[in-house]
Amino acid sequence: MKTDEKTRAPVARIPDADVPGTVERMRKGERRAIASVITELERLSAAAPALLRSLQPHLGHALVVGFTGPPGAGKSTLVNAIIAQLRQQGRTVGVIAVDPSSPVSGGAILGDRIRMTAALDDDGVFVRSLASRGYLGGLSPAAVRIIDALDGAGYDVVLLETVGTGQNEIDVAEVADIRVVIAAPGLGDDIQAMKSGLLEIADVIVVNKADRPGAEQTLQQLVGALSIRATMSDKVPVLKTSAINGEGVPKLIETLDQLGGKVRAEDAVSRRRRRARYLIARAASDIVANRIKAGSKGGLDTLADSVLSGTMSPHAAATRLLED
Amino acid sequence: MKTDEKTRAPVARIPDADVPGTVERMRKGERRAIASVITELERLSAAAPALLRSLQPHLGHALVVGFTGPPGAGKSTLVNAIIAQLRQQGRTVGVIAVDPSSPVSGGAILGDRIRMTAALDDDGVFVRSLASRGYLGGLSPAAVRIIDALDGAGYDVVLLETVGTGQNEIDVAEVADIRVVIAAPGLGDDIQAMKSGLLEIADVIVVNKADRPGAEQTLQQLVGALSIRATMSDKVPVLKTSAINGEGVPKLIETLDQLGGKVRAEDAVSRRRRRARYLIARAASDIVANRIKAGSKGGLDTLADSVLSGTMSPHAAATRLLED
Known part of the structure; x- marks a missing residue:
């Protein structure tokens, strides 16, 4: 996939100048415009921010x-x-x-x-x-x-x-x-x-x-x-x-x-933010889980042994790990 | 559920003195002994650490x-x-x-x-x-x-x-x-x-x-x-x-x-530790996800808006959040 040199996002198939026109055609129900906007947003191309800004009022x-x-x-x-x-x-x-x-x-x-x-x-x-x-x-x-x-x-x-x-x-x-x-x-x-x-x-x-x-x-x-x-x-x-x-x-x-x-x-902004917050929370928990799986085995093994011996719950071990 | 005053674990139904005998009967295949050991471990009672120590060699x-x-x-x-x-x-x-x-x-x-x-x-x-x-x-x-x-x-x-x-x-x-x-x-x-x-x-x-x-x-x-x-x-x-x-x-x-x-x-200790590490990783990612959902809306909303506007991926937003 080709990427934009500055933003490193995939190259946009809709040039910046065409964004308002494309959104207008999309609003009129033109299927090709809808499909291409979806594709740009799915790819998170360089045109995505401008498209989302144009969509915002709607x-x-x-x-x-x-x-x-x-x-x-x-x-x-x-x-x-x-x-x-x-x-x-x-x-x-x-x-x-x-x-x-x-x-x-x-x-x-x-x-x-x-x-x-x-x-x-x-x-x-x-x-x-x-x-x-x-x-x-x-x-x-x-x-x-x-x-x-x-x-x-x-x-x-x-x-x-x-x-x-x-x-x-x-x-x-x-x-x-x-x-x-x-x-x-x-x-x-x-x-x-x-x-x-x-x-x-x-x-x-x-x-x-x-x-x-x-x-x-x-x-x-x-x-x-x-x-x-x-x-x-x-x-x-x-x-x-x-x-x-x-x-x-x-x-x-x-x-x-x-x-x-x-x-x-509930206002529209809150509903959209709730979705984004969930995605961020999911991404954060994936990052943490992967860090732990890949992480320094020394300290983690001690905690793992405490969990296995019943002296510590996984929750307590995780809390200890996150504190460090 | 009654809890032990010192450890705050559920009170053990197997007294400490009976642990070696119970494990011995369990090893002989006595169903009641097996069932009661499982129950103690499931409840993570005060007897769990002693039981797991006794089980260790097996x-x-x-x-x-x-x-x-x-x-x-x-x-x-x-x-x-x-x-x-x-x-x-x-x-x-x-x-x-x-x-x-x-x-x-x-x-x-x-x-x-x-x-x-x-x-x-x-x-x-x-x-x-x-x-x-x-x-x-x-x-x-x-x-x-x-x-x-x-x-x-x-x-x-x-x-x-x-x-x-x-x-x-x-x-x-x-x-x-x-x-x-x-x-x-x-x-x-x-x-x-x-x-x-x-x-x-x-x-x-x-x-x-x-x-x-x-x-x-x-x-x-x-x-x-x-x-x-x-x-x-x-x-x-x-x-x-x-x-x-x-x-x-x-x-x-x-x-x-x-x-x-x-x-x-793979040796037995590694296999057991792998299970415990997974549980800890899961618990840690739950803690992080919950903190984010409950967390300070101010900073998070800015990141959520960046994700919604396509200028930031959820992964990048999560990384930023975890850095703070």
Whole structure:
């Protein structure tokens, strides 16, 4: 990748002089302009600062909804159904599909699905697939800038769909304004065991594939699990959807809009800063963890032995290490 | 929980004078002794240091194998099949089932499954269910001490089975000597997309449910995905198993033993310290992330704005923050 001599950022494909014009065309809904702005921001090219400055006055309109849940719960189908419904209501939709397979497969599998979905003739939908940094690496920081691009382009709702598991899903949950956890009946023991984990991060829980046997039972189990956590029970709605026939989708969107009202009470700058703070916190914790793994073995081994002998907790050992 | 006045650790249920006798009974395979040692270590009671000192000479025998993979891949069934096979070969097995549902359901769902599995009459198998610290919190540090307890009790193999997703699975992968990633045919787009993520951490990849249609295709896709990463292609075996009829399980165990030979070349102290170092690194990165989230908003907001404006990467912002 060619880099700018001064900033060492990737060379911009949009010259500085074209930035205002490009943003203007983007605001009018020109797909090529939107795509090229996203690409510049994804690459963090030399044009990114100027683009983000131009976008600034337009940011804070979009509601960012994150979708997470186990494989087999029908996340993609549900997201498609939500897109269709929002379009019927006349709202525009940006989609960021976070695809951990991209580094290996080039995202081909998801790519196909997205081509089907995106309804290329519909200017009211824009889908962008984004490689994750892998299972352990988590969400690319570029996602936060792509949210800004879609927001700046004027899309009413930005859907952030994660596929797969790991740090990725955790990051998507942290970056979204609203977190939807998708479950489904009949996924066996594993999904039962996942319940409480996923409950921790949910603003809305959806039992998808409600047309299948066991949906009501799954829903009741989730409600039961929530009721044990008294502070959450009256806050987290549990809904049934059947993405393939659209059942329950209008109610889900209504619920998202209700939650969206609360989100919008927070000012746009705070919401954006919260995302950036999370990315910085993640980066900092990665740096610290890597320093420790690579670090001087002498002092660390003494602490490791204290942890192994039960005389010190990992937390106490870490605190001691950070004090030095 | 009652705590010891001097150490502030939970009060020991095994008095100091009984520690050597308890460890002796544990070494003879007395289940009650094993269970009580595990409980003391899990609670990190006042008896833990003395117990770990007594166990010290016996540690480093067990091979610790971690199992991870998406819901629906049949992890539990495969682990059961492996237990059965190892027992036929006359080897003893300790199992730690990491169950993120425990905080809510008390682990009842898994509990049932484990009671079926454990073959209570068989003294050669010991199963312990361990609550995780939830989706975001990851593996309890107690897991590392329970590995020591099972190792000290003389079990030949310790299987660490994780259910669910998130930090939990990442931690199990880091703590195990050998990491087995389990896939299955027919889990749809999601499992395809997960491939590369899971490949990052795999020492062995298993396509379970090989009796089902599409198993060969899934296997070929995994082999193909691995071949793109040239450095890994000749190292990571991809095997087919059918846990319900035991097919492929002997070959899997053979492969684990081959890898185990390499693991055992590393000395026992280093292996244990590696686990403790990981726990310390995790704790340190949690502390740092929490400090940042709670920290002084003034300076952090400036850095957050730099990240949002594209003039600074999260990594650079984090480095700056850690320097202060």
